[in-house]
Amino acid sequence: MSLLKVEGLSKLYDGETRVLNDVSFEVKAGEFLSIIGPSGAGKSTMLRCINRMVEISEGKVKFDGVDVGAMKKKELRKLRTNIGMIFQHYNLVPRLTVIENVLHGRFGYKSTIQGVLGKFTEEEKERAFFLLQKLGISEHAYKRCDQLSGGQQQRVGICRALIQDPKLILCDEPIASLDPNSSKVIMDYLKMISTELGITCIVNLHQVEVAKEYADRIIGLKAGEIVFDGPSKILYRDQIEHIYGIESRELITV
Numbered sequence: 001m002s003l004l005k006v007e008g009l010s011k012l013y014d015g016e017t018r019v020l021n022d023v024s025f026e027v028k029a030g031e032f033l034s035i036i037g038p039s040g041a042g043k044s045t046m047l048r049c050i051n052r053m054v055e056i057s058e059g060k061v062k063f064d065g066v067d068v069g070a071m072k073k074k075e076l077r078k079l080r081t082n083i084g085m086i087f088q089h090y091n092l093v094p095r096l097t098v099i100e101n102v103l104h105g106r107f108g109y110k111s112t113i114q115g116v117l118g119k120f121t122e123e124e125k126e127r128a129f130f131l132l133q134k135l136g137i138s139e140h141a142y143k144r145c146d147q148l149s150g151g152q153q154q155r156v157g158i159c160r161a162l163i164q165d166p167k168l169i170l171c172d173e174p175i176a177s178l179d180p181n182s183s184k185v186i187m188d189y190l191k192m193i194s195t196e197l198g199i200t201c202i203v204n205l206h207q208v209e210v211a212k213e214y215a216d217r218i219i220g221l222k223a224g225e226i227v228f229d230g231p232s233k234i235l236y237r238d239q240i241e242h243i244y245g246i247e248s249r250e251l252i253t254v
């Protein structure tokens with residue numbers, strides 16, 4: 001059974017502007033999938049429908065066989081512990097330390113009062129530290145997040161997602177604010193999460209060449225519709241031009 005099944009998904013934001021139109025695809029456990037497409041194609045909206053950060057207008061999203069659109073509050077909370085999210089602008093709490101930000105990833109498992117009091121077990125703290133080591137930033141554990149570089153902050157964001165013990169990680173433009181070196185570090189870690197830890201990753205990317213290098217499979221979105229879905233190695237120039245429009249030909253280097 002696939003981990004994620006999207007069937008005939010459409011999203012209309014104000015009841016009339018159709019941002020996603022009849023999108024269907026399945027994702028198997030362990031896949032590393034990249035979604036590419038021009039600005040405004042609906043990539044972020046797609047990720048937001050999967051964890052129901054926005055409501056689904058038409059069609060179904062099934063996670064582990066369960067209908068996400070029909071989930072009540074408690075089930076949604078569970079869904080969001082099962083699905084980690086990584087953002088372009090990291091979404092960390094800048095005045096808190098690195099380790100505190102990582103531990104925030106455990107909030108989904110706690111009562112509100114435990115969360116407010118910052119009550120975490122020794123095991124959770126050890127796990128947070130272990131993940132920081134794994135991502136090569138344990139020496140910054142007690143620094144405030146706003147003292148870290150963008151690439152380091154994104155690594156904190158990855159640790160915060162991993163401490164949730166997610167089955168799926170959704171990454172919305174994780175390298176869009178980073179320089180090429182930091183981007184490579186982040187993409188290498190995301191690949192490691194997929195191959196070493198077996199966690200399924202869906203990564204929205206602007207850079208086609210990065211998607212081709214790292215993803216097993218690519219979905220090309222254009223104006224809210226899937227115009228390519230296949231192994232990265234068979235995404236050729238013609239399809240890239242179709243996804244991005246002929247006017248972007250000179251931007252395509254792959």
Ligand SMILES: Nc1ncnc2c1ncn2[C@@H]1O[C@H](COP(=O)(O)OP(=O)(O)OP(=O)(O)O)[C@@H](O)[C@H]1O
Pocket residue numbers: 013014019037038039040041042043044045046
């Ligand atoms: N909350 C919202 N309310 C109304 N319209 C929205 C909302 N969020 C996004 N949109 C519109 O939906 C369309 C798709 O946006 P989305 O952010 O999903 O695209 P994207 O492919 O991720 O773009 P980018 O690559 O620029 O981030 C855009 O036209 C956008 O203006």
